[in-house]
Amino acid sequence: MTTEVTDIPLARPDITPREIDAVVAVLKTPNLSLGPKLTEFEHAFAQKCNTRHAIAVSSGTAALHLVVRSMGIGPGDEVITTPFSFVASTNCILFDGAKPVFADVDPRTWNIDPDRIEAAITDKTRAILPVDVFGQPADYDAIGTIAKKHNLRVIEDSCEALGSTWNNQLAGSLGHAGVFGFYPNKQITTGEGGMIVTNDDDIARMCLSLRNQGRDTHGGWLSHPRMGYNYRMSDISAALGVVQVSRLDEIVATRSNVANWYLDELQNEARLTTQHILEPAQMSWFVFVVRLADNYTRNDRDNILRKLRDQGIGCSNYFVPIHLQPYMVEQFGFKPGHFPICESLADRTIALPFHKDMTPEFVNRVCNALRDLL
Numbered sequence: 520m521t522t523e524v525t526d527i528p529l530a531r532p533d534i535t536p537r538e539i540d541a542v543v544a545v546l547k548t549p550n551l552s553l554g555p556k557l558t559e560f561e562h563a564f565a566q567k568c569n570t571r572h573a574i575a576v577s578s579g580t581a582a583l584h585l586v587v588r589s590m591g592i593g594p595g596d597e598v599i600t601t602p603f604s605f606v607a608s609t610n611c612i613l614f615d616g617a618k619p620v621f622a623d624v625d626p627r628t629w630n631i632d633p634d635r636i637e638a639a640i641t642d643k644t645r646a647i648l649p650v651d652v653f654g655q656p657a658d659y660d661a662i663g664t665i666a667k668k669h670n671l672r673v674i675e676d677s678c679e680a681l682g683s684t685w686n687n688q689l690a691g692s693l694g695h696a697g698v699f700g701f702y703p704n705k706q707i708t709t710g711e712g713g714m715i716v717t718n719d720d721d722i723a724r725m726c727l728s729l730r731n732q733g734r735d736t737h738g739g740w741l742s743h744p745r746m747g748y749n750y751r752m753s754d755i756s757a758a759l760g761v762v763q764v765s766r767l768d769e770i771v772a773t774r775s776n777v778a779n780w781y782l783d784e785l786q787n788e789a790r791l792t793t794q795h796i797l798e799p800a801q802m803s804w805f806v807f808v809v810r811l812a813d814n815y816t817r818n819d820r821d822n823i824l825r826k827l828r829d830q831g832i833g834c835s836n837y838f839v840p841i842h843l844q845p846y847m848v849e850q851f852g853f854k855p856g857h858f859p860i861c862e863s864l865a866d867r868t869i870a871l872p873f874h875k876d877m878t879p880e881f882v883n884r885v886c887n888a889l890r891d892l893l
Contacts, residue, residue, distance in 0.1 A: 527881050529833030530704035530806070531874035533763075533770050541758040552753050553731075560757040561714075563764050568691050570716040572723035575757060576730050579678040579700020581750040582713035583611035583648075586674050586696045589725035592617050592645050598674075599639050600648040601631040602842045603861040607700075608650050608676045609841045620644070621842055623858040627795035629653070632860075633661035640665075646672040651680035651690055653837075654805040655796055659685050659693040674698070678713070681706045682771040682803030690803070691716045701756075706770055706803055707763035709756035770875070771803045777877045778804045784886040785809065790893045807873040808837050809889075810864060817866035823892045824869065830888050835870045 545556055557575055565573035576582050592598060594616035600608055602621040612619045622635035631649050647666055649657035656677070666673045673694030677683070680690040681699050691697030696719065699705075701712040715726050728735055733747030752760075763770075785791055791809045796802055811820055820836065827834045840861050842853040855862060871885055 526831040527833055527872045527877075527885060528874070529835055529870065529872050531876055532703040532708045533766075533773070533875040534708075535762075535766075537766075538759050538762045541762045542755055545754050545758040548754075550754050552751060554754040554757075556754040556757040556761060557752060560752075560760040560764070563761060564714055565716065567764055567767060568689050568697075568716045570692050570697075571718045571720070572716065574715040574723060574726045574730065575752040575760070576713045576715065576726075576750040577752055578711055578750075579676075579698055579702070579713035580607040580611065581730070581748070582678075582698035582700070582715045583607055583674070583676060584614050585726045585729050585748075585750060586698060586715055586717075586722065587611050587617070587646075588615055588729055589696075589722045590646065590672055590674075595643060596645040597641060597643040598646045598648050599636050599644060601650050601652075601861075602840050602858045603629060603631075603652065603838055603864060604650040604676070604841060605678075605838060606841055606844060607678075608648060609847070612648070617645070618643075619841075621858055621861075623860045624652075624864065626860050626864070628655060628658075628797060629794050629864060630655060630657040631662075633658050633665060636662065637665055640669055640671075644669065644671060646674055648674045648676060649694075650676040650678075651683060653794060653808055654680045654683050654803045655794060655800050656680060656683055656685040656690050656693060658797065660799070663693075679705070679805035680803060682767055684801040686799045687801075692718070695719055696722050701760065701763075705805065706774065707760065707767060709752065709760040709763070712752050712756045712760065773875050774804045774873070775802070777873055777875075777882065778802070778807055780877070780879050780882040781807050781871065781873075781886070784882055788886075788890065788893075790815075791889075804873070806837060806870045808868050808870045811867040811869065811893075813863070813867075815867055820867055820869060823889070826892050827869075827885075827888060832885055832888055833872050836865070837868050837870045838865055840865050 675694035675697035677690040678700035683690040696717040701709040730750040733745040
């Protein structure tokens with residue numbers, strides 16, 4: 520007799536019949552792009568983030584690119600950012616010929632270390648691009664002070680932090696501009712998609728133009744004052760987003776429950792640590808990641824990932840250090856040891872299943888399997 524193993528996926532979008540009905544309703548209209556649902560989504564999102572502007576685009580990567588472009592950052596300029604992130608936070612700097620300059624991370628919070636930012640500033644530095652890793656906002660008190668001292672822009676990559684706050688101020692609104700991504704594993708999803716939020720009228724105006732092939736808001740369809748991109752979001756995606764953002768508080772609360780179940784299960788497990796949440800931050804959880812103790816190697820971690828998957832438990836590493844990606848090594852000559860805190864962390868991370876369908880029983884099963892493998 521064999522026992523059936525119930526698969527527990529790593530991630531799953533939180534979709535209800537409301538979202539399905541909203542998408543079908545748009546498909547029954549002639550407005551599939553640049554229609555009323557796009558405007559409705561942007562207005563609802565700006566209100567949720569307490570910003571003057573929200574500009575919907577085709578991805579979080581596109582959002583990052585447009586913010587960098589709107590600030591005039593280009594060849595000869597440098598932007599300080601973290602090596603512990605998804606590659607988009609660095610690629611957006613490279614897209615326009617600027618140079619990413621990495622600052623290592625805080626070993627407890629896993630976010631960029633403000634003390635290391637200050638040491639990385641040169642006369643070529645134009646901006647700081649922190650990433651709100653796994654949903655925790657970076658230390659914007661310290662980063663804001665550094666940026667003001669050196670007259671730098673702050674681009675907040677909040678793609679993983681929708682609904683989080685820092686000192687009661689919402690993620691995305693803590694820099695000169697913030698960006699979000701809506702891939703299906705995020706807090707809310709539009710399938711693919713992203714959003715720029717800002718209180719800066721010039722950034723908003725430029726991003727609106729650049730996302731739509733360089734057209735101005737009141738110009739003709741074939742009038743292009745500047746080079747732009749097709750980074751538009753469809754009304755189909757926007758309709759999904761309207762419902763999702765209206766449910767954000769509910770979604771964040773559900774994910775918080777799952778995170779707390781994990782924290783309770785693992786609180787006495789000395790062979791693991793979890794991300795330290797600084798007191799000014801309120802966390803909107805993107806993923807739930809644990810770090811193996813220092814005596815474990817990357818091979819140990821990879822073996823644990825493989826064996827968890829063999830048991831039907833979805834899992835992954837988060838992240839591969841950006842500076843050690845092959846194209847970064849080829850272009851800039853980075854080597855292991857350049858950012859040792861990031862590298863040690865990346866060698867030992869395990870993302871556990873995290874989504875709306877997790878139950879205390881599933882969390883218990885995952886944690887028992889992990890403990891057995893440790």
